[in-house]
Amino acid sequence: MTMVARQGPEFEIGSFEFHGDTVTVVTNEQGSWAVLGQLCQNLTLDPNGQRQAIERKAWSEGKTCVMHVMLPGQSRVYPQFLIHERILPMWLANVTTSRIADEGKRLKVERAQVELADALYRYVTDETRRAVPVPKSREITAAAGPVPYREQAEILSILRPVLPEAYATATGKVIMARVMGERPELESSETPLYASTFLAEKGHKPKTVAKFQSGFGSRVSNRYFKVHGRRPGKIPGPAGSRIDQVAAYTEDDRPILEQVYQEIADIIDDFEGGGQLRMSA
Template sequence: MSNDLVTIPVPGAGASLKAVQADGKEWASVTHVCETLGLDSKSQRRKLHEKPWACGVMMTLQVGGQGREMFMVDRRTLTMWLATIDTNRVAAEARPTLEAFQNEAADALDRYFHQGGAINPHANEHQQKALMFELRSQMELAQAAKGLIHSDFLEAKARIILARGMGEAPELDPSTKPLYVQSFLKEKGLSKKQLSAKAPGFGKRLKNQWTKSHGTAPQKAPIELSNGRIIDVYGYTEADRPLMESIWNTHYAA
């Protein structure tokens, strides 16, 4: 069993997974995810032990030249476990990271170990070229979108793309970090049904208020959903959070 713990950046999270490949599987550290999100790792481990779908093991891995015991789960368990964590159970500052983990962690794990993403030092030449082609295409798309998409939003997306190619976590100005309406509303603890009901009206109010404040309508940006479908959404950033909070408090908080 390999004990080489690797760091895998997760797009949009500003944080990383710690993972290892062993026994023909990829394993992610629950311990590190809990530390990143401010969760109690022992209680999360007990919770997973009670789930029939969970596959977890204790491993002694090298961290900073010293052995450390960690609770690790396979890719499938990682995805299902992250989905069970309510954003309201973590601190407000950790919610964007949790949402990014929920959306991107499993794919980041796959890219690293199977596509040479992020970049895996064991990736073969074909995998590295494929990844570079993908990242170059994304950067060209971002370049072509200048003038069509809010510059702050576009800069944040470009930093995420570059970080993926360099195997690092993106360094984002907090105020320019992308903030989607769906993500903001999820932070409020809405169910899927409530989210579907409230999102259109909230988005319309936000667009109107944003247009009044800036003298022009917000610009749209393409995002890729977990199912691979690409849709256009308004490219708001963290700088727009106060406006979102104002609309929420005025029309929805009660």
């Protein structure tokens, strides 16, 4: 669903440079928004196709809007499709770079997948760059979450007993780094890794990931149990187009996922090639 963003005296348009390209940010009482058409132009992606892909995702509910704005270089306002800062990382993560034949364009998109969300976050939280003062009653939420950092830390403290230790430690480091204006740096034992994102990293199509992530995840969980004598902890994470309780692995567990993947890679490739092979856990 596309929502209509409210416009008023606190409406603000700004921009920042990202590797030579301009990224326009529209900010109102609901948060900060990026212009999808401009981002697609910067990354040589099809804006109509990307908009349709976004609107099909459950995570875009209430996080897109159409607003009349005038972008740099334009002489009048035009309706622009905007995506909220909170879903920009999800959108970029769902762009399949293996389909981009041109190496230069593919590398540009992959660089945006790694760096653009952090660049937008720094822009949104940098109060010194604003030409128009923001009323004190208005709070801009960062990509880290919808509540102030102090409250995030308090919530983490309350929930820590029921969270996997690696996840709790990583989350605490992220909160601290962003409070200090730094980029979070995590050890491999703290960096989250999910079965679905692992399959996506292999260049598989979204429908392939959706079909195989459950069976693949079950096999990985079983192998993890054989190695560690216990099941992996679970946290809210990506499960297709929704957020669900998923097994929480870390980069230290990647060898297990790689081992299991090699055992079923032919089955997955056959499915993508039009075959109908089935995989059991």
